[in-house]
Amino acid sequence: MAKYRICISADCPRNLRPYNTAITKTYQYCPFCQSTNVHIYHKPIPDYTVYTDGSCLNNVTGGAGGWAAVIIKGFEYDKPREIDEERLIKVVQGGADFTTNNRMEIQGILEVLEKEFPEYSKIEFVSDSQYTINGFSTWIHSWNEKHWSRPDGKEVKNQDMWKKAFELIKNHKHDTYFRWVKGHSDNPYNCLADRVAGQTAKTFLKEKV
Helix, strand or coil: CCCEEEECCCCCCCCCCCEEHHHCCCCCCCCCCCCCCEEECCCCCCEEEEEEEEEECCCCCCEEEEEEEEEEECCCCCCCCCCCCCCEEEEEEEEEEEECHHHHHHHHHHHHHHHCCCCCCEEEEEECCHHHHHHHHHHHHHHHHCCCECCCCCECCCHHHHHHHHHHHHHCCCEEEEEECCCCCCCHHHHHHHHHHHHHHHHHHHHHC
8 A cells, every 4th residue: 555645636735745644544535625536646755854044244233144055865863963965965045135134044944945846845944043943833823813913912023024934835835844953053054054144144245235
């Protein structure tokens, strides 16, 4: 029996995303929409870990900033001791001339989701920003339900980006996970993302002067 099935019903909330057959004991229908238009999923399902970080040269008033994402094959089950060149796929980066650290943290994840994985994948994002991890994994759903207001009644900051993130997560075809890691704690991938984000911010500033 195949480990994964896929529902091809256009009305399915999990349309074109494989699900593990262990989710349901009855394999003749989709457990998400009850459609019988279900097929065996034959393709291998890749998984990746993406370390992201953001930087801003003047976070108080806003300034040049950069983001970076380190993409590696496979999930991380133990704390890495060094960069594994065989698993390292690429490092991507970008920036803005006037931004904040938090916006760059969010942008890094958005860029990866939009551009780096054309086929269905399982992706774990790792960041040392609790704001970013909590935002993507938990807060974003309650913010949407409360029309982008916080419990104290104030509007959610960086609302434009969080709205974009909500729509992207709702509509993209991947399974995503988010994990916090302590920053500057000798995790080589986290340190690499931090270093590249900072360097990108400086380069972007030079380009704009």
